[in-house]
Amino acid sequence: MKKLTFATAIVALTAGMGMAETVRMGTEGAYPPYNFIDDSGEVAGFERELGDELCKRAELDCTWVKNDWDSIIPNLVSANYDTIMAGMNINEERKKVIQFTQPYTPGLPSAYAALSADVDVEGDVVVAAQTNTIQAGHVAESGATLLEFASPDETVAAIRNGEADAVFADKDFLAPFVEESGGEIVWVDGFDTVKLGEGIGMGLRQSDNELKEKFDAAITSMKEDGSLNELLKKWFGEDAMQFE
Structure with a gap:
């Protein structure tokens, strides 16, 4: 993946995000192993580790914001943070309000x-x-x-x-x-594997197309070099569904 300089990344971000210099990553912090609060009071889990790596690859300065699930989309739309990484499945109803990156998990059951x-x-x-x-x-x-x-x-x-x-x-x-x-x-017999949605992705405001492109490129790079599959195995076990 062609990397942007930090200054270039900030210029691109301002087109879709006002003058924000830091990308605020919104999460619930209550859905392990996707996201949770560790003993030191910090956001941890699969999505924290993945999100930090995506920000590094996109050369973005990111910070984490905790928000209750029931208001997590409204507060994204209201610009209280810039992304959602909270075990959120991609579906048509949500896509009417926000946009998503490509999925960073397969269609987990x-x-x-x-x-x-x-x-x-x-x-x-x-x-x-x-x-x-x-x-x-x-x-x-x-x-x-x-x-x-x-x-x-x-x-x-x-x-x-x-x-x-x-x-x-x-x-x-x-x-x-x-x-x-x-x-x-x-x-429950016969209902231990139910497929729903299109996979889990990062939610963003409909206007933040440049930011979406940066995170999509970072996700693609992790799929291509196998590091995303390694994270899936680390957090969900050796038998976790992976990207081919």
């Missing part, structure tokens, strides 16, 4: 988990999902009753305390809860 493997997740049951997610939209159209929560951890708590019969989320988010529950939480 979602999954249902519950206290019993035989829950009829498309029947007369209550399914917990995080508000304004692609999974919540899927549940709303499935025939089950959708119970929405602001944070992902609350969706898992809902099945433990009896508020919901099942939870639906990214499989990589749910996997540690299933693995560490000692059999209390299990995958």
